[in-house]
Amino acid sequence: MNDDPTLADVRDGLAEVRDSLAKAHPSIPASEIIARASRRRTRRGLAGAGAACAAIGLTLGLVLPSGSQARPVHVHLAAWSVDTNPNGTVTFNLLQVSQPARLQHVLAEAGVPARVRWGKICLARGRHVLLSTEGFVKFSPSKTWKDQPESTFAVIGPGKIGYWSWTINPAKIPSGARFMLSAVPPDSVPRNDIQAVWEFVPESAPVACARFMKS
């Protein structure tokens, strides 16, 4: 049997139907599609992280620290400051990543789980692990960009961070998630490499650190 005439007939017939359908535009904007995926990813990531934490806790008989152990913090350095506000939110201002271990400790005391690294850029492997910060983080870089992503921000190439400021509600940070903040000295950064970056990811996400990392 030779299908070719029928094939052409079917192709033409279906093409006619396709072209006859009323042209439409997406009823859901792309931003909403992206937001849906982020919300779904957050739920799945946290469910997985929660299950993993529960398993570890059961195995080791440990009680993991929670956000309820946060206490008011007021630490001011030239490079950064962390302040607990009367309404429970935390204001974190960053000019330079200095004394990273202390910064990480102070943030933890304020109820903000974070991993801070100076001298290497650290990123969770795979962009899919980014979690939504919608509703509990307000991030304000000194220089703003249109349509700024909600869960990550980076400075590329030589230059200064400028002035980064976060207002974070620790009570709303999902358990099993943390901020990752890392930077390298600006003078030595090649043109297209990352100089400083933060992102919000599951604690269980694998992390890769390197002195130089392409954007």
Place this chain on the structure above:
Amino acid sequence: MRVYGVEQDRHEFAEFYAAAWDDCLRIVMISVGDRALSEDLVAEVFTKAWASWPKVRGLAEPRAWIIRSALNAHVSWWRRHRREVALGSHDATATTSQDPGLDSSLVAALRRLPVRQRQVIALRLLLDLDTATTAEMLGMSGSTVRSHLHRAVAALRRDIPARNDQEIAQ
């Protein structure tokens, strides 16, 4: 200084979404038969596409991934809802569209085909992909694509006697 690559990904995805949505919806509608359900399926699949964007954007034909996934999602949807369907063919019950073209005998015959044959028809004839790309997108060999296409066209030929007669008359 510039914003990190996630923002670039969002921009790329938004462009792809705007450019591909209408094509994908039309093809899914032909196979599914209902505009509202097709829009839901396509939206769901675009959401999955964004979640796997690094993978999807690297494919030979991302639109084909959307269409294939939407048709698979339709099968899953039907499996979940089949108890709610009063009579035999889910395809027959789904033709409630406001688009007259979707009620043609050719489209009705297409909807009676097995899903793999419908996927091959959608990618080969409606998206106009070649056999190799269709095979890659559907995860089957080229000969399997040709076989599905042959069977699908044979079934459509049987189901559309009027068109067949017209063809013979030429």
